[in-house]
Amino acid sequence: MTVRLYDTKAQAEADFVPLVEGKVGMYVCGPTVQSSPHIGHLRSALVYDLWRRWFTYRGYDVTLVRNVTDIDDKILAAVSAGSIPGGEQWWALAYRYELEFTAGYTRLGILPPTYEPRATASIGEMREIIQRLIDSGHAYAAAGDVYFDTASWPNYGELTRQKPENMEAAGDADPRGKRAAQDFALWKGRKDDEPTDASWPSPWGEGRPGWHIECSAMSRRYLGPAFDIHGGGLDLRFPHHENEIAQSTAAGDPFASYWVHNGLVNVEGQKMSKSLGNSIFAAEFLELARPIVVRYFLGAAHYRSTIDYHDGSLAEAEAALDRIEVFLTRADRRLAGTKFAGSGVELIPEAFGAAMDDDLGVPQALGVLHETVRAGNAALDNGDLAAVASARGEVLAMSEVLGINPLSPQWKADSAPADRALGQLVETLIADRNAARAAKDFAAADRIRDELAAAGIAVEDGPTGSHWSIDS
RNA sequence: GGUGGCGUGGCCGAGAGGCGAGGCAACGGCCUGCAAAGCCGUGUACACCGGUUCAAAUCCGGUCGUCACCUCCA
Numbered sequence: 001m002t003v004r005l006y007d008t009k010a011q012a013e014a015d016f017v018p019l020v021e022g023k024v025g026m027y028v029c030g031p032t033v034q035s036s037p038h039i040g041h042l043r044s045a046l047v048y049d050l051w052r053r054w055f056t057y058r059g060y061d062v063t064l065v066r067n068v069t070d071i072d073d074k075i076l077a078a079v080s081a082g083s084i085p086g087g088e089q090w091w092a093l094a095y096r097y098e099l100e101f102t103a104g105y106t107r108l109g110i111l112p113p114t115y116e117p118r119a120t121a122s123i124g125e126m127r128e129i130i131q132r133l134i135d136s137g138h139a140y141a142a143a144g145d146v147y148f149d150t151a152s153w154p155n156y157g158e159l160t161r162q163k164p165e166n167m168e169a170a171g172d173a174d175p176r177g178k179r180a181a182q183d184f185a186l187w188k189g190r191k192d193d194e195p196t197d198a199s200w201p202s203p204w205g206e207g208r209p210g211w212h213i214e215c216s217a218m219s220r221r222y223l224g225p226a227f228d229i230h231g232g233g234l235d236l237r238f239p240h241h242e243n244e245i246a247q248s249t250a251a252g253d254p255f256a257s258y259w260v261h262n263g264l265v266n267v268e269g270q271k272m273s274k275s276l277g278n279s280i281f282a283a284e285f286l287e288l289a290r291p292i293v294v295r296y297f298l299g300a301a302h303y304r305s306t307i308d309y310h311d312g313s314l315a316e317a318e319a320a321l322d323r324i325e326v327f328l329t330r331a332d333r334r335l336a337g338t339k340f341a342g343s344g345v346e347l348i349p350e351a352f353g354a355a356m357d358d359d360l361g362v363p364q365a366l367g368v369l370h371e372t373v374r375a376g377n378a379a380l381d382n383g384d385l386a387a388v389a390s391a392r393g394e395v396l397a398m399s400e401v402l403g404i405n406p407l408s409p410q411w412k413a414d415s416a417p418a419d420r421a422l423g424q425l426v427e428t429l430i431a432d433r434n435a436a437r438a439a440k441d442f443a444a445a446d447r448i449r450d451e452l453a454a455a456g457i458a459v460e461d462g463p464t465g466s467h468w469s470i471d472s
Numbered sequence: 473g474g475u476g477g478c479g480u481g482g483c484c485g486a487g488a489g490g491c492g493a494g495g496c497a498a499c500g501g502c503c504u505g506c507a508a509a510g511c512c513g514u515g516u517a518c519a520c521c522g523g524u525u526c527a528a529a530u531c532c533g534g535u536c537g538u539c540a541c542c543u544c545c546a
Contacts, residue, residue, distance in 0.1 A: 233546035
């Protein structure tokens with residue numbers, strides 16, 4: 001049961017071989033907290049949550065690091081754009097958005113990473129790497145900035161297999177002291193109009209780190225110079241990850257053994273972008289469906305594929321998830337009071353594990369899950385309680401690994417008193433309806449059912465009595 | 473110009489030489505007072521053209537279409 005993963009750098013699937021037996025060190029690029037999270041950010045975090053859960057299920061001790069980039073040109077720009085005297089500070093803005101990200105992750109059941117470092121807390125490590133690069137001749141200081149000298153590093157372009165001479169000329173707005181267009185900033189000297197508290201001292205003058213160096217420094221600090229997996233969105237391969245590899249390896253670090261990239265989320269076939277104004281933000285998306293449905297939608301596709309969101313996407317996810325939920329509820333009801341009641345969580349089926357081991361094959365794994373639901377429902381119809389209990393245990397185990405167990409307390413809304421009141425009202429109406437049915441007054445019975453339906457409550461009659469649910 | 477994806481039935485979405493994953497929708501049946509849910513059944517799918525092979529959606533060559541990245545991006 002070797003876990004296999006698609007290594008973007010090798011462009012091939014490979015057996016995962018950890019650096020240290022039984023342990024996984026994984027670094028994932030988190031967001032630059034310069035605006036509200038959109039559903040692409042949620043998907044990215046979810047992908048690595050699933051990887052982490054799967055490695056953990058397979059017995060690995062996982063250290064997951066996902067950074068927060070809390071100092072960046074865009075953050076400073078966001079502040080100055082709406083700047084009024086006494087207005088919001090750059091660090092306040094960064095933290096405000098960081099909280100929004102955290103709220104989105106939490107609602108989706110994305111487990112907190114082992115460490116979630118902020119870039120501003122690792123400036124010392126960044127300066128250290130930059131100094132090593134200067135000392136070894138791979139970086140140069142110029143006009144208060146420090147640049148990586150791409151010409152000095154023959155491997156430059158190894159991740160995306162591009163040769164610098166074939167790259168489109170960069171429309172660099174402010175080349176300052178750059179020797180070549182491909183060179184990128186490791187350190188950015190403070191400009192006069194920038195806040196003084198957004199810069200740090202360095203041998204090259206006051207300034208702040210470039211974007212790429214942050215991840216090299218934080219991964220090194222929390223996972224060491226060599227670690228197992230580096231992840232991030234597909235759009236980060238170039239330039240961000242290309243530059244990370246260049247600066248870390250040029251500084252003498254082995255860096256990541258495997259590179260994993262998640263696919264992006266499109267809307268109606270188009271990439272989300274500010275200019276198109278088609279971005280779907282996490283907060284509004286979570287208004288459209290229950291968080292567990294959003295998790296199912298974002299997590300059901302293979303992690304490397306592009307997800308296209310369109311009208312009806314959430315309804316499909318909801319229907320599929322309801323199938324799992326309905327089975328679990330039926331099974332619990334049927335098993336109550338039997339010797340199978342409350343029977344435990346079973347092992348996951350072998351086919352599910354095989355699918356997950358193969359580069360996190362969630363879609364196939366979901367196929368196994370739905371097959372088990374079907375078999376469980378059939379057992380329910382046949383009264384084969386042992387089979388029902390076993391299917392129930394397996395479904396629970398599989399949905400738990402994927403973080404989509406509909407019965408898990410984490411998805412329950414915090415409205416217990418209102419729920420109790422509603423439940424009592426509905427139960428009373430159902431009792432009236434069943435009295436009418438017993439008296440063969442079907443007109444009255446149907447009227448009650450219609451009234452409940454109009455209120456969004458579905459009633460179903462079965463061998464264990466009449467049951468109701470909120471029809472979302 | 474360079475680099476890398478993708479094209480599967482009404483829709484979504486896996487798979488990767490030989491038995492049609494799975495979900496949604498549809499249709500028929502069972503069950504039901506009627507429903508709903510559930511179960512059983514129903515589909516001659518793999519962009520196009522060549523080639524390899526006993527066998528190709530899958531491998532090879534080409535064509536078309538489409539998307540992403542090429543220094544802001546999850």
